[in-house]
Amino acid sequence: MSTSSQQQAAYATAPPTGTGSGEAITFSNANIWIDAKRRSTAITVKNGTVIAHGAQAEEYGSRSGTIVDMDGACMIPAFSDGHCHPIFGGMESMGPSISDLQSVDAIVAEVSRWAASHGEATWITGASYDPSLVPSGRFDARWLDAAVPDRPCYLRAHDYHSLWCNTAALNIAGITADTPDPELGSIDRRDDGSPLGTLREWHAVDLVMSKAPQTGQDTLARALAVACRAQNRRGITWMQDAWVDEGMHLPYLELLRNDSLTVRSNLAQRADPAFWMDQTEGFLNVRSDVTQTAADLKRSDMLSARTIKFFADGVVESGTGAMLEPYAASSDCGMEVWKREHLIRAVTHFDALGFQTHIHAIGDRAVRNALDAIEAAIRKNPPWDRRPVITHCQVIQPSDIPRFAALGVIANVEAYWAQMDPLMVELTAPRLAERTELQYPFASLEASGARLSHGSDWPVSSNDPLLAISTAMTRQTASGEPSGGWLPKERLAMRSAMGMALEGAAYQGWTDGFRGNLNIGSHADLAMLNADPEHASSDALAGIAVTQTWLKGARVC
Known part of the structure; x- marks a missing residue:
């Protein structure tokens, strides 16, 4: 078995872990999303796992365990955040x-x-x-x-x-x-x-x-604990930490050992274009340390370090997003953090070691370079369940959109950005001019067969997935501007927008075998809402609140 296959097998077959109560809990009189197409009025959870739906759950509840009358409240699978800090x-x-x-x-x-x-x-x-x-x-x-x-x-x-x-x-x-x-x-x-x-x-x-004092591990651990609580309040029980530098895995291990890591997490170690080959041994050691510690604690479903992060460019608002053509009123095409051939070599190298690729790409040149690098790795290396990710996907040339599905690339999108807010009006659109209309082509990506996942990029923007879902559907600001939405052809339907934060991001993190839905046998990662998103207007969706969050059958918010 290859190194990458061993890593996958260890994660996929991880035994149930331990915060869920051994007592059965039946949630009845509820509006429960089992998955994108199925609903139920009752669900039973035991040992952190879904064991029954509907009439069977009601019968189970009448015989044993605790019954919780939900009074018609909405329950959904807990959200995932496929890109945050x-x-x-x-x-x-x-x-x-x-x-x-x-x-x-x-x-x-x-x-x-x-x-x-x-x-x-x-x-x-x-x-x-x-x-x-x-x-x-x-x-x-x-x-x-x-x-x-x-x-x-x-x-x-x-x-x-x-x-x-x-x-x-x-x-x-x-x-x-x-x-x-x-x-x-x-x-x-x-x-x-x-x-x-x-x-x-x-x-x-x-x-x-580099001149400032380094932040201590105690402070980093406290910050991570604060972050976990903030994510739980938004109904999130899995997240992709998309920027892990040396030593930043240690707070995760500390919280895991203390049983206070309340968000399942995958860590993406950041590759530096100046010395990425020298980072290889350290990256392997961190992955091994995280994998072994989680396994020893019987919590392999809670923490992994499977991913390498690459910054292909900067951001448009600073003029550093890498573009195929110069910015408006400029001769500058932005900044390639990794030159194309350099990125190809590094992605191919880490892909061969069984690491998932996660590339920040904002401008159309960066997106094309990222696609080229992933394609090169696929051609050179043996097949494996690699699930490569390009995140942000802000400006994409139409000819590159079909390549996402063809290469199996997940488009991790920060849908909350797809609006004419002050940042777009004052800084981004003036730099892009006519290319403004190429931004955030969510519906085009979906129509091409690409898989989309939700990311917040928190704290860059809000970590509330319902705000992002609402924006993906309306492409409007909080005040409802513009009427009909900005670039309305790229709006997503409700189920598609919700799906990015449920099934889409669960797939990105290899948790789709036990999360992202409430099928029998799935882990009981649950979010309770004060209204049903499917029956809310798109502008009201952003006002829906998470009232409870459950991780593996235990309430964490």
Whole structure:
């Protein structure tokens, strides 16, 4: 058996694990989604597994166990989040609270308040600000100097691809007018060439972040625990952590050992284009450590490290998404984090070791390069159940859409982004011009036979899957604009939109054998809603709330 086959077998045949009660619980008088096509009024769960539906469940409940009268409430399989950054999300609660602020003045005031109440902090860091608040997302160091003049300070943008720094942080990093732009990144400048205070993409951001103290494991574990609770509140019991750097698997192991990991998780270790071959041994060791620890604890269905993450490009709003043609009023085509041939070699290498491919691709050049890399790996390596993923899929040339289904590539989409919000209006659409109409082609991908899965990219955007599902259906803002939806031909029907967060993302994570539906034998990962999505109008869907979440037959929210 190959290495990849062994990994699959160990995961697929993992024994039931342990939070579910041994007592049978029958949920009756309910509106239960068994799967996309079947409904029931009752379900019985025992040892964390669905054992009966309908009349059989009612009969079982009348004979033994506990009966819970749901009073007509809606129950669905718990959601999955196929692309998120949980530790980053948890960390946002540990610094200045800026993510919902709508002006530079408000952000500066909050940073000033937090810094004044945390005199012990040698660095002031936080996330995340809205880059559309300022033209072209150009934030000035002097604005932060007014809040924190005596200590280095940096804030991360909503997209996590840009950094806003004060002058003290720029000075510690040695960034001056003479500092050249790094290979993978850029330094925004004033007219005289001096650094403005905004750094964009990998190497530029690292100039400052590499000087800051490293976050301790205790803090990371607390952040992950916060993130798990936040995901549970949204009805989520499986997630793909799509950005795991060295040591970031350790908080997951800590929570797993303490029986406090309440979201099943798969970890995607990030490959760096500068030294990816040197990372190979470490990636294998992390996968082995996670697999063995989970198996020893008899919790192999709770944690895995099966995936490698590649950033093929940046983001359109910063002009770093990799495009086939230059941006509007520019000669610049954006930034390829991995050149095409380089990406092909790396994807093929890790695919041969049994790692799932997960590629961030925003621009149409990045999407094409990602498809080319996956196709090359498929041609060179022996067949296996690889389930490759391209995430975000923002701008796709029509000729590339059929390649997703042909190659078995999962399109992991952040449907909440498919709206004319301020970020789209102020930063994205002006850069794309006529190519704006190529964005987020959900219905076209579905019609081509491609498999779609839901991702939130939280904390970049909301982790509420019902908001994303509603946006996929309407392609409207919260205020209902534009009438009829933006690019309405790419809207999805309700079952298709729900399916991305149920069956689609369950398939992405190899959990489709025991999650994503409530079939007999499935794990009892459940979400209770205060209304039935199928009978709600598309604009009302976003207002539906999760009232309870159950993981393997145990309530976690």
